[in-house]
Amino acid sequence: MSEEIFNNKLICEKQNCTGCMACKQICPHNAIEIIMDNNGFEYPVRTEECVQCGLCTKICPSLSDTLNEEKFSQIVFACRSKNKDVILKSASGGAFTTIVQAYCDNNYAIFGVEYDETCSPHHSYVLDKKLIDKYRKSKYVQSSVGNSYKDAKKMLEEGRKVLFTGTPCQIAGLKNFLNKEYDNLLTVDIVCHGVPNKQTLKKYLQYMEDKYKSKVKAISFREKIYKNKEWDSKCIKIEFENNKTIIENIRKNLFLRGFHSQLFYRESCYNCKYANPKRISDITIADCWGIGHIYPDWNVHEGVSMVVINSEKGQKLLPTFEKECECLKLDIEFAKKENARFREPTKMNPKREFFFSNIDNMRFDKLINKCVPQKRMRHIIGRLIPKNIKKIIGGKLNGKKI
Numbered sequence: 001m002s003e004e005i006f007n008n009k010l011i012c013e014k015q016n017c018t019g020c021m022a023c024k025q026i027c028p029h030n031a032i033e034i035i036m037d038n039n040g041f042e043y044p045v046r047t048e049e050c051v052q053c054g055l056c057t058k059i060c061p062s063l064s065d066t067l068n069e070e071k072f073s074q075i076v077f078a079c080r081s082k083n084k085d086v087i088l089k090s091a092s093g094g095a096f097t098t099i100v101q102a103y104c105d106n107n108y109a110i111f112g113v114e115y116d117e118t119c120s121p122h123h124s125y126v127l128d129k130k131l132i133d134k135y136r137k138s139k140y141v142q143s144s145v146g147n148s149y150k151d152a153k154k155m156l157e158e159g160r161k162v163l164f165t166g167t168p169c170q171i172a173g174l175k176n177f178l179n180k181e182y183d184n185l186l187t188v189d190i191v192c193h194g195v196p197n198k199q200t201l202k203k204y205l206q207y208m209e210d211k212y213k214s215k216v217k218a219i220s221f222r223e224k225i226y227k228n229k230e231w232d233s234k235c236i237k238i239e240f241e242n243n244k245t246i247i248e249n250i251r252k253n254l255f256l257r258g259f260h261s262q263l264f265y266r267e268s269c270y271n272c273k274y275a276n277p278k279r280i281s282d283i284t285i286a287d288c289w290g291i292g293h294i295y296p297d298w299n300v301h302e303g304v305s306m307v308v309i310n311s312e313k314g315q316k317l318l319p320t321f322e323k324e325c326e327c328l329k330l331d332i333e334f335a336k337k338e339n340a341r342f343r344e345p346t347k348m349n350p351k352r353e354f355f356f357s358n359i360d361n362m363r364f365d366k367l368i369n370k371c372v373p374q375k376r377m378r379h380i381i382g383r384l385i386p387k388n389i390k391k392i393i394g395g396k397l398n399g400k401k402i
């Protein structure tokens with residue numbers, strides 16, 4: 001399909017389409033299909049069956065202003081679960097698990113993101129909180145929402161309590177799809193710097209399978225590793241069918257290098273309207289970057305969540321946070337200063353176009369080395385290390401600044 005025909009069939013402008021797929025799920029004529037663009041990103045497009053009813057454009061979050069205008073004074077705090085096992089199994093400090101503990105008593109459904117057998121993330125739900133382990137840890141690829149907004153609606157209508165977690169654009173998609181408030185719905189969004197697509201991950205995994213001569217059976221993008229008396233929460237772990245396991249940090253790992261240098265996100269991520277302190281959901285969860293600057297005993301790499309309560313519904317969960325976690329109240333200005341994606345969208349890496357034009361004809365390692373040379377990684381890693389740690393290690397770097 002030519003670029004022009006593709007663009008004409010889209011529901012909103014390509015650079016604004018987040019792929020939330022609310023349009024696909026609302027269409028009563030089944031007249032929207034998902035098509036991949038040349039870079040491997042999925043877009044909803046109208047098919048011949050379209051009767052121009054306009055429902056899809058009416059509910060598209062990119063064509064309307066869906067940000068939370070509730071007059072609620074946001075509550076921001078840092079937290080880490082008192083349960084060390086929860087911290088180890090979670091991406092940050094276990095905020096998601098605490099929300100589950102607080103909200104899900106009986107007759108509930110929890111929606112989250114899990115991997116399928118090809119390591120592709122997708123939304124699903126569980127009706128038993130003992131099964132949330134598969135939702136823990138960040139999957140650094142856009143998840144397929146499938147029919148999850150429809151499923152959530154059905155359960156809400158049946159009177160079940162629904163906890164829906166996702167990226168802010170997915171929460172916007174759900175809310176517009178539902179088009180009314182439900183007392184029995186609690187939404188949780190993550191602070192998000194952008195999502196790569198499944199094709200890019202597939203290319204990377206293919207490269208790793210060729211290199212290690214075995215199929216990848218599991219991947220984790222946020223392993224917490226304790227090495228040389230230091231925690232590192234930004235390690236990738238890849239398990240192969242031949243029982244080999246690779247653990248690499250952000251400096252070494254090719255996928256993480258591309259991911260953390262904004263190289264291969266979806267186009268809309270670079271002008272994301274949800275990368276903003278005004279949030280779309282009842283509760284926002286994130287990594288508590290910068291916490292060590294004000295509380296040196298708290299190490300974000302060991303696992304500290306930042307939680308932002310955005311509504312009265314969310315506020316009701318506070319007693320459980322106080323019981324299950326160590327909590328420290330924070331100022332919203334701290335969140336804006338320390339967490340860039342809570343403040344503004346990510347900037348596009350100038351090599352993005354080069355990356356996608358060459359992904360099919362260059363080896364993954366060569367392509368990443370070309371787009372994100374190690375020198376540039378030094379700068380990125382420098383930005384991620386707290387200032388006090390930089391001071392301590394500064395002397396060990398032979399006078400070179402990070």
Ligand SMILES: Cc1cc2nc3c(=O)[nH]c(=O)nc-3n(C[C@H](O)[C@H](O)[C@H](O)COP(=O)(O)OP(=O)(O)OC[C@H]3O[C@@H](n4cnc5c(N)ncnc54)[C@H](O)[C@@H]3O)c2cc1C
Nearest residue numbers: 090091092093094095096112113137139165192193286287
């Ligand atoms: C793509 C992505 C980008 C992120 N970028 C940032 C950032 O820039 N700054 C920041 O502070 N935090 C970011 N986070 C959030 C952070 O990594 C943690 O997920 C968050 O702090 C929750 O920690 P936890 O310990 O409570 O989570 P866990 O218990 O590990 O739970 C993880 C939660 O994230 C959801 N989730 C996992 N993968 C996805 C996905 N692909 N799409 C939608 N939902 C998903 C799960 O359903 C679950 O609810 C990002 C997460 C993702 C998935």
